Amino acid sequence: MEHPQRNNRIVHWLRNLLCGALIGAGAILPGVSGGVLAVIFDIYRPMMEVLTHPCRAIPKYWKWSIPLGIGWLIGFWGFARGIAAALHISATVTTWLFIGLIAGTVPALFRQAGKEGRSAASWVSFALCALGMFAVLFYVGHVLSFQAQPGFGWYTFCGVLWGMSVVIPGLTTASILMALGLYQPVLTGLSQLDIGVMASCLPGMAAAVAVLARLVSWFFRRYYSAAFHGILGIVLASTLAILPTQYTGAGEAALSALCCVGGFALAYFLDRLDRRIRE
Numbered sequence: 001m002e003h004p005q006r007n008n009r010i011v012h013w014l015r016n017l018l019c020g021a022l023i024g025a026g027a028i029l030p031g032v033s034g035g036v037l038a039v040i041f042d043i044y045r046p047m048m049e050v051l052t053h054p055c056r057a058i059p060k061y062w063k064w065s066i067p068l069g070i071g072w073l074i075g076f077w078g079f080a081r082g083i084a085a086a087l088h089i090s091a092t093v094t095t096w097l098f099i100g101l102i103a104g105t106v107p108a109l110f111r112q113a114g115k116e117g118r119s120a121a122s123w124v125s126f127a128l129c130a131l132g133m134f135a136v137l138f139y140v141g142h143v144l145s146f147q148a149q150p151g152f153g154w155y156t157f158c159g160v161l162w163g164m165s166v167v168i169p170g171l172t173t174a175s176i177l178m179a180l181g182l183y184q185p186v187l188t189g190l191s192q193l194d195i196g197v198m199a200s201c202l203p204g205m206a207a208a209v210a211v212l213a214r215l216v217s218w219f220f221r222r223y224y225s226a227a228f229h230g231i232l233g234i235v236l237a238s239t240l241a242i243l244p245t246q247y248t249g250a251g252e253a254a255l256s257a258l259c260c261v262g263g264f265a266l267a268y269f270l271d272r273l274d275r276r277i278r279e
Helices: 002-026 034-040 044-052 054-089 091-113 120-143 152-167 173-180 183-191 195-222 224-241 250-278
Strands: none
Touching (some): 002 034, 002 054, 034 044, 034 152, 044 054, 044 195, 054 091, 091 224, 091 250, 120 173, 120 224, 152 183, 152 195, 173 183, 183 195, 195 224
């Protein structure tokens, strides 16, 4: 009788490790939000409880937080190395992999958004957030010509944005950093464990999480449906904003399609795993 329980604990541990890795990767993947992935994997509320009330929440969630934290570090640093290499090989194919992952999470996010019902305010929030996010990303990517010079101040800015993406589901910071010309330099620095880059980014990330965690947690408790439908709009808009339109040839287009399907399949598998564990 103990073996099934032990196996179930192992499955939970591995599931949390994988979710943590994807959330960590979501902090740096273009078009992907670590906060949204936390919502989809149904760990956003416990995570926010740990961040806002650590003394009360850590004794309650410490077993859950260990694999999640290890996974986050693996995902953030490991994907930084992998993405830096993948973007160098083909930014288009890599972006389509991200798009497939996002598309696969949309059904789960839609179910999550409707947990407490859907009202007119929910759909208004969806429309406004979708239009607003698309307009911002389009402006930054296609109109704004400013290019930032990498340095301590701008790397701190990158850390603040990443910290915001942890506690604000739907915030896709990588797209903004790409438009400013900061994404590749900071990603390379993190993948090489550059002390200067890490000393700039990590304090900014921690400060953003500490300042925003309580405010965001309160907002989602009070306006759940409107907030999560807003997230859904942000996810869809940010995905449309990064759709690649240029290809080097038929081979790259075919590989892009294959990676998109693979990303969708991975997200679908994680959703099925989540529902099986909860049964």
